[in-house]
Amino acid sequence: MYKYDNYDQQMVDARVEEFRGQAKRRLEGKLTEDQFKPLRLMNGLYLQLHAYMLRVAIPYGTLNSAQMSALGDIADKYDRGYGHFTTRQNIQYNWIKLEDAADILADLSKVEMHAIQTSGNCIRNISSDHFAGATHDELVDPRPYAELLRQWSSFHPEFTYLPRKFKIAVIAAEKDRAAMRLHDIGIQIVKNDAGEIGARFFVGGGMGRTPMIAPMIRDFVPLDQLVTYAEGCLRVYNRYGRRDNKYKARIKILVHELGAEEYTRQVEEEFAHLLDQGVEPPRPELERLKPFFADPPFEDGPKTVDRSDPDFALWVDRNTHRHKHDSYVSAVISLKPVGGIPGDATGEQIRTMARLAKQYSFDELRVMHTQNIVLPHVKIADLHALWTELDAAELGAPNLDTIEDIIACPGLDYCALANARSIPLAQRISERFDKSGKTAELGELKLKISGCINACGHHHAGHIGILGVDKKGKENYQLSLGGSEAEDVSLAKITGPGFDEDGVIEAVETVTDVYIAQREDGERFLDTYRRIGMSPFKEALYGK
Amino acid sequence: MGNDSFDSEAGSLGVSPDEVQFRFRDDEVADHGTVTVDACCDQTNATAVRIEPGDDARALLPFLDRLALVEVNFPTFGDGRGYSAARILREAGYTGELRAVGDVLIDQLSHMRRCGFDAFAPDKRLDEEDAVKAFATWDNVYQSAADGRKTIQELRHE
Numbered sequence A: 001m002y003k004y005d006n007y008d009q010q011m012v013d014a015r016v017e018e019f020r021g022q023a024k025r026r027l028e029g030k031l032t033e034d035q036f037k038p039l040r041l042m043n044g045l046y047l048q049l050h051a052y053m054l055r056v057a058i059p060y061g062t063l064n065s066a067q068m069s070a071l072g073d074i075a076d077k078y079d080r081g082y083g084h085f086t087t088r089q090n091i092q093y094n095w096i097k098l099e100d101a102a103d104i105l106a107d108l109s110k111v112e113m114h115a116i117q118t119s120g121n122c123i124r125n126i127s128s129d130h131f132a133g134a135t136h137d138e139l140v141d142p143r144p145y146a147e148l149l150r151q152w153s154s155f156h157p158e159f160t161y162l163p164r165k166f167k168i169a170v171i172a173a174e175k176d177r178a179a180m181r182l183h184d185i186g187i188q189i190v191k192n193d194a195g196e197i198g199a200r201f202f203v204g205g206g207m208g209r210t211p212m213i214a215p216m217i218r219d220f221v222p223l224d225q226l227v228t229y230a231e232g233c234l235r236v237y238n239r240y241g242r243r244d245n246k247y248k249a250r251i252k253i254l255v256h257e258l259g260a261e262e263y264t265r266q267v268e269e270e271f272a273h274l275l276d277q278g279v280e281p282p283r284p285e286l287e288r289l290k291p292f293f294a295d296p297p298f299e300d301g302p303k304t305v306d307r308s309d310p311d312f313a314l315w316v317d318r319n320t321h322r323h324k325h326d327s328y329v330s331a332v333i334s335l336k337p338v339g340g341i342p343g344d345a346t347g348e349q350i351r352t353m354a355r356l357a358k359q360y361s362f363d364e365l366r367v368m369h370t371q372n373i374v375l376p377h378v379k380i381a382d383l384h385a386l387w388t389e390l391d392a393a394e395l396g397a398p399n400l401d402t403i404e405d406i407i408a409c410p411g412l413d414y415c416a417l418a419n420a421r422s423i424p425l426a427q428r429i430s431e432r433f434d435k436s437g438k439t440a441e442l443g444e445l446k447l448k449i450s451g452c453i454n455a456c457g458h459h460h461a462g463h464i465g466i467l468g469v470d471k472k473g474k475e476n477y478q479l480s481l482g483g484s485e486a487e488d489v490s491l492a493k494i495t496g497p498g499f500d501e502d503g504v505i506e507a508v509e510t511v512t513d514v515y516i517a518q519r520e521d522g523e524r525f526l527d528t529y530r531r532i533g534m535s536p537f538k539e540a541l542y543g544k
Numbered sequence B: 001m002g003n004d005s006f007d008s009e010a011g012s013l014g015v016s017p018d019e020v021q022f023r024f025r026d027d028e029v030a031d032h033g034t035v036t037v038d039a040c041c042d043q044t045n046a047t048a049v050r051i052e053p054g055d056d057a058r059a060l061l062p063f064l065d066r067l068a069l070v071e072v073n074f075p076t077f078g079d080g081r082g083y084s085a086a087r088i089l090r091e092a093g094y095t096g097e098l099r100a101v102g103d104v105l106i107d108q109l110s111h112m113r114r115c116g117f118d119a120f121a122p123d124k125r126l127d128e129e130d131a132v133k134a135f136a137t138w139d140n141v142y143q144s145a146a147d148g149r150k151t152i153q154e155l156r157h158e
């Protein structure tokens, strides 16, 4: 994985010092809270319901065991003993004291980490495929490109006060595991007919209150123009994105209002101009980055496991992903124990995962946007030993991509913007389906819960989505069906009137029953929904 | 930047309606009031113009030769359109004074400088010491911008 050189380290250290100065000036009264707010936000510090929340960047979700271990230590030292992995492939701490913030940032910088641009109206941490560099089905490893863009987007002088936050995802497989088309910019690394590698640009996707799927605006940008093209996309947005209404300020609204064609025309014009400005990093830089992501020294070994222990066999079936080397797999550590808080891990668990990564996965881990952790390169021969240790640490839940693998935002338990709680709902649903044993029967089923319209829980992209709303001062939940964030991307549709907490749990059960009754061979919930449409589900939920 | 001449007499230079607190130029301060972008395009003799956030900086490109001062107004510091306006003017070869005016604060100075601003007239005077530190925030930079600095990527491959 990428290692900082002196320049990178200097940049982060400069930012830590800058933030110390800013915090000091705030305390001295030289900065008003209004002036300080965007500065602390740009350093990942939010004010939540009960305390400050600090969000730490994990570029493209990749980290090593020393970094993971440091995250565990921070949970113990500065938080209440746990951290929360987010849908942005980041980690956040919910119980931080303002006076500790600069020290935490200094601790992070010792392991080449930071909280830079994890919030604020700037280009946020870049996300990617959590199986990058390991999976059997990718064209190339997308991370060198993501790293190139990370450097470009860090402290960008022109794009630090954008109309709104800006999220970029980079993938390099046909399978989309990063919700790429639901980003402000989604980049897919592709090969053209001439056999050259380049970048396909999708711009203007997003969730939030107006979900949109990003249209493709360029099918091939040569690699030595990648940064320049991104700069063109951003400049048009910075100049013309709406600033009169923060709910209409994301780039998706600009692309939608102008039309994809007109937006593209403007970008192409800006791009043509920028090509003469020399904004592209020198080409050797990309070549410098690639070896950081080179394959570790894989060895041949057994290609199958002993399935005599059914619990282990189930975990292998559910929680491993095919690797590009046939003696390895990528193993997913579920942070969704039945009845647990999705994405939470204790300091101890975080350190355990770090240790296991060192022992079994060439020192590497990934954070998934589904709030789980990946050990990307595990020898098939080591799987049983790994699973035994995970199980002992209560990290062995065999439920990847099942109805128990719920994405839930922090909701009303933490978030100042929430209308309703999401965590207890996730806990109750996973308990219920675990108890009834229906989880296995339902197969792949993506359930996503957001506590308000901001959609941090990606409910628009859930096969089943739940949105918390406020109905005359009471928590109420809207159910939606048919969303997907994958390569078959689609937005979920609302079933009808909302439910109270018990009601929505019943409703989830009801729609899964419709699926079981109606499904044809090999169909997932999503496939059945797409085939039969909304009405059978509506009928079951609300009667005729 | 090594060759920046940071005017130590900062603070007494303001002659136009905005008081210039920091200036990185050696030439005479332009002492004429600014006109709007629209007026500048209609009027053939204006030499100083003021860009508001909604203005298209490119409308000025035909007149760059005669302009000695362009002010870019930041009514609120969170409105970042002025950064693009500045770079666009520098990219087009404008070499006159580019002055940031309005809600210009300490923590925006380093980025503004990178985008090509070489004069600063904040609504509220800034603490000199904090400002000097702010201008020097970045020993090196990741992006090529209007200040002509070599990027980290260029330095790596020299």
Ligand code: SF4
Pocket: A409, A410, A411, A412, A415, A416, A417, A418, A419, A450, A451, A452, A453, A454, A455, A456, A457
């Ligand atoms: S979706 Fe709403 S409630 Fe949930 S984390 Fe985001 S802002 Fe908070």
